[in-house]
Amino acid sequence: MWLMIKNEWQFLLRSRVLQGISLAFLLALGVSVYLGNLQTNSQAEQYAAAKEHLRAQWESIDAMNPHGAAHYGTYVFKPSNLLSSLDEGVRSVTGNVLRVEGHVQNEMVHSEASQMQSVSKFGKLKSSLLLQYILPLVLVFLAFHSVSKEKQSGRLKSLVLQGAKPSSIVWAKTISVWLYGLVLLSLTVLTYALFNLPSISAEITSRTLLFYLSYALYYFILSGLTVFFSARWQNPTVALTAMLGIWIVWTIFLPNIFMTSVEKWHELPSREEFKTAMREDRSKGIDGHNPADARGKELEDQILKEYGVDSLSQLPINFDGIRMQADEEYGNKVWDKHFGHLRNVLARQKQSYQMAGIIDPFISLQNASMGFSGSDNLHHQEFLLQVESYRRDFIKMLNDKHAYGGSKTGDWSWKADNAFFKSVPDFAYQPTAMASVFPNYLADLILLACWTVFAAVLLVWGTKRIQVI
Template identity: 65%
Template sequence: MWIIIKNELYSLYRNNALLAISIGFILALLLSILLGMVQAQNHTKSYEQAKNKLRKQWENIEGMNAHGAAHYGTYVFKPYDLLNSLDEGVNSVTGNVLKLEGHVQNEIVYSEASQMQFISKFGKLKSSLLLQYVLPLILIFLAFHSISSEKQSGRLKLLLLQEAKSLTIIWAKTLSVWLYGLALLTFTVSIYSLINLENISLDIGSRLLFFYLSYALFYFIISGLTVFFSAQYKNATVALTSMLGIWIVWTIFLPNIVMSSVEKWHDLPSRNEFQADMKEDRSKGLDGHNPLDERAKDLEAKTLEKYGVNDIADLPINFDGIRMQADEEYGNQVWDKHFGNLNNILAKQKQSYQLAGIFNPFISLKNASMGFAASDNYHHQNFLKQAENYRRRLIKALNDEHAYGGSKTGDWSWEPESDFYKSIPDYTYKPMSFSYSAPNYLIDISLLFIWSVLTSLFMFFGARKMEII
């Protein structure tokens, strides 16, 4: 088989048009990686600058009580993951700045898409675009006539008479096209690794490895199926049309149809509906800014009882802080309930979408690619979750300072020392470890494996049914 593969690779090497395409592809890939990295560096630089500036402001808050500082809030920035230049996933549309403040959970803003010039909203040069759409097309164009040209030229008979088996020929043709795809993929991943050599940890290395594996499997499926069609049809054009048809269905129609169906099966509430429900639930709870609120009165009674005093003015602490925190905690419960439901629906949508990989390996590739590049919605939700946890700790610390820091109830002019603000740690996002996130993509990688086995079976039966004449 290796003799045929070697000859096929040599024929690819001798193909000037392919050489030009390969050089163009490599240059585009290099450009996309470099652009992605420049973008990542710029993002990280602005992120660090803004972070430092905000921290300085935070540590020097003046003329504000602790709860006022909770309203003043702070901003957290979604860091740019090292792997995002390979596949930026949902990051360009999800935003990267989140304001954290008391009482409310804000939405993340300033997505790249919202900042783009109109013209660039149509799409920009991305590694994922090249690896997911352009390279498979090149593989299809390389493989569609691999067997049919041998049939048409009569060389297939000569090959078979030289004791080459049909299956061996099909495998060799597939593997040579696949190796070409792998070479470009290896080049991409190697360049990326070299540029980021000092930042590559075991975690990033593992992600890269699985990222590579996902694409390698997908390219095998594309190469194998195209060669299969080439073996089935005498006319290379029919083989090309068949495979292009499948490619269009896989990349354009099925993902959209599946996503629309999944959204219908697992319906998300509308934005207005969701906010109205949240507001309604929130209104049933304690209002921290209204001392006359019924629930606030209950809490006051319990607090007086706890401290063994009859009047709020006799409390050794500032009850306003306790009330604000109670309000906060109720708000948190409401948020957990509604966003919990939302996250459950999102998780179901993701799972159903992943299962669609049974019919479309491209869906599995996209999921795996974004997942291993840490740029899918699952990783985004993890950022939001960590930010929300930090917000809760921050607001609680501020309300506790307001309550127990030394002021009395009703004293809104009391201000904490600046050391207090300095003592509150800054937000640090801990990237999700590969071992923690990987099981989410097990289904995608398994489906790509199954598709590869199926492709091998197609090749096997294709060889048996291949018409020589």
């Protein structure tokens, strides 16, 4: 069989048309990886510079009221994962900058999509576009005629008479086309690795290997199915039409149909509904800025009792800071409730959408590719949770300073010194470890593996009765 694979490769290497296609494809891949990498790095540099600038601004606060500083707030930038140059996933639509301040959990802004001049269905020249849409098409074009050409020319007869088994011929064709896909995929990954050599860690390596495995399985499925059709139907046009039909259904129709259905089955509240519900729930809690608020009064009585005094002026602390923090903690509970519900719905959507991989392996590939690149919605949610956790610590530190830093209730002119502001930690993003989120992508990998087995079984079963003449 290896002899036949070698022969197929001689054809691939010597065919001028294929040389041209391969070269053009490699150039496009190289350019897309380079541009993706350039964008990731330049974005990372911009964010690092902006972060540094904001931090310097924060640390240069000489003296300021801590609650005033909570309103002043800061900005957090979503760092790009190294692998997002291979698949940027939902990054272009989720936004990259988040304002962190007291009383409110803001939404992310400055998405790449919001700054685009035009919108194309297939977007910009990206590695994921080439690897998920174009390369599979190249594999289909390489394979659709592979066996029928041998049959039509009579070479299949000659090969069998020389001792080659029809099944070996079919496997050799499949493996040759698959290897072609793997070579282009490997070159893409290697180019990416070359650009990022100093930053490659064990985490990045494991993610890259899983990314590679997902594509390798998908390419085998496509190569196997196309060669199977080529072996079953003497007319190559039928095989090509069938595979192009499958490609269109898998990559264009089914993902849209399933996503729309999943969004209907597990409906998310609209942005307005979400905000209104948050506002309503929030209004039931303490109003940190309203001393006349009834729930605030209850808290006041509790603190006065705790300190054994009769009035706020007798308190050794600043009650305003405590009320602000109580307001904040109530707001946090409201956010947890609503954002938690949102996360639950998103998780259910993801699980249902993953199941669509049973009839469309492209969905499994897309899920796995974005997931292993760290650019899917799950990783985005993880980032939002980290930011919210930071926001809570940040605001609590400011409110505590306001309450216990030495000022008295009602003294809004009291200011914390520069040393305090310097002591407030900056946001430090902890990239989500693959090991912790891997179970979320296991279903995608299993479905891809099942499809691979199915393609292999089809090849074995379907080519047993192959007609040589």
